[in-house]
Amino acid sequence: MNQMYTHExxxxxxxxxxxxxxxxxLERLESKLDESLxxxxxxxxxxxxxxxxxxxxxxxxxxxxxxAVVCKAYSLI
Numbered sequence: 001m002n003q004m005y006t007h008e009x010x011x012x013x014x015x016x017x018x019x020x021x022x023x024x025x026l027e028r029l030e031s032k033l034d035e036s037l038x039x040x041x042x043x044x045x046x047x048x049x050x051x052x053x054x055x056x057x058x059x060x061x062x063x064x065x066x067x068a069v070v071c072k073a074y075s076l077i
Contacts, residue, residue: 005013044051
């Protein structure tokens with residue numbers, strides 16, 4: 001049997017189809033985003049000790065340089 005749709009029914013079906021397609025695209029995008037964030041987080045966690053070491057090392061160098069400049073300004077060195 002050949003089923004005939006009215007114009008309104010056809011538009012409703014097209015909107016449903018578009019909505020379903022949009023939801024599928026958003027779900028795929030969300031899963032890829034979650035996967036990328038998980039990879040980034042794992043990389044950051046694996047490099048965490050190196051980042052902290054660099055920050056504390058640069059902080060120590062900066063404090064040492066500041067002390068040396070203050071001592072030089074007051075002719076203590």
